[in-house]
Amino acid sequence: MPQGHIARKRFGQNFLVDREIIARIIASIAAQPSDHVVEIGPGLGALTAPLLAACGHLHVVEIDRDLIARLHQTYSPAQITVHEGDALKFDFGSLPAPLRVVGNLPYNISTPLLFHLADFAERVRDMTFMLQKEVVERMVAAPGDEAYGRLSVMLQYRFAMASLFDVPGDAFRPAPKVTSAIVYMRPLPVESLQCRDTALMGRIVTAAFGQRRKTLRNTLAAWLVAEDYTLLGIDAGQRGERLSVEDYVRIVNHVIGRQR
Numbered sequence: 001m002p003q004g005h006i007a008r009k010r011f012g013q014n015f016l017v018d019r020e021i022i023a024r025i026i027a028s029i030a031a032q033p034s035d036h037v038v039e040i041g042p043g044l045g046a047l048t049a050p051l052l053a054a055c056g057h058l059h060v061v062e063i064d065r066d067l068i069a070r071l072h073q074t075y076s077p078a079q080i081t082v083h084e085g086d087a088l089k090f091d092f093g094s095l096p097a098p099l100r101v102v103g104n105l106p107y108n109i110s111t112p113l114l115f116h117l118a119d120f121a122e123r124v125r126d127m128t129f130m131l132q133k134e135v136v137e138r139m140v141a142a143p144g145d146e147a148y149g150r151l152s153v154m155l156q157y158r159f160a161m162a163s164l165f166d167v168p169g170d171a172f173r174p175a176p177k178v179t180s181a182i183v184y185m186r187p188l189p190v191e192s193l194q195c196r197d198t199a200l201m202g203r204i205v206t207a208a209f210g211q212r213r214k215t216l217r218n219t220l221a222a223w224l225v226a227e228d229y230t231l232l233g234i235d236a237g238q239r240g241e242r243l244s245v246e247d248y249v250r251i252v253n254h255v256i257g258r259q260r
């Protein structure tokens, strides 16, 4: 284990050790001295040190007390501002904007963390993360793809996203069994967001993908009847995986319009 730290599984600790991969991630982030950067889960500092060299100051959010103690020993307060605690509960709105969010994320909390971060999208310039490749595939999947689901729709509604490159398990200590990938996320302009109730969108999308083999007629029966499908120009006999993000937005706005 690097530098004598025993990796804690419950905190999803897999530390990056491959210098070439670290350099590629840092090059993709291309941090500048004027940037406001926050790193989630700095760990033993594989990304922290080169990020600091690029931008001079960093905010970091870390949950592991041993690692926090090491961060304080290694870096001065002028270099990093350490926020101790759970990134899932952290108020990213308290940091200066526009914020650049980066991290080799703990895989066990990656999906809830992405949804938590989506709440701060208006203050975010961009986000670059290492995640399980399988999760990145779901994030960027298109309608009809096997990986297309709730995560694709809810994140594509809010962000433009691209999978940058894969990272093999042997780039980490301990090595995870799965392949990872780097994903780049940029919030879409607020003007482009047309959905009138994102909480309702979340419920409708969850229902549409909850029973993947069932058709919309069944999965969305709580919100839509035959006449609604005619008005929307959407075939009730298809499955949720065929609908685009725009289709889901139209459904939500139709349901809300009908209630008024």
Ligand code: SAM
Pocket: 011, 012, 013, 014, 015, 016, 017, 040, 041, 042, 043, 044, 045, 046, 047, 061, 062, 063, 064, 067, 085, 086, 087, 088, 103, 104, 105, 106, 107, 109
């Ligand atoms: N950035 C380091 C690297 O690339 O080697 C460590 C990455 S490791 C996959 C995940 C890091 O996130 C660990 O340092 C872990 O302690 C931290 N972490 C885990 N759960 C967290 C949480 N809920 N909030 C903040 N940090 C967390």
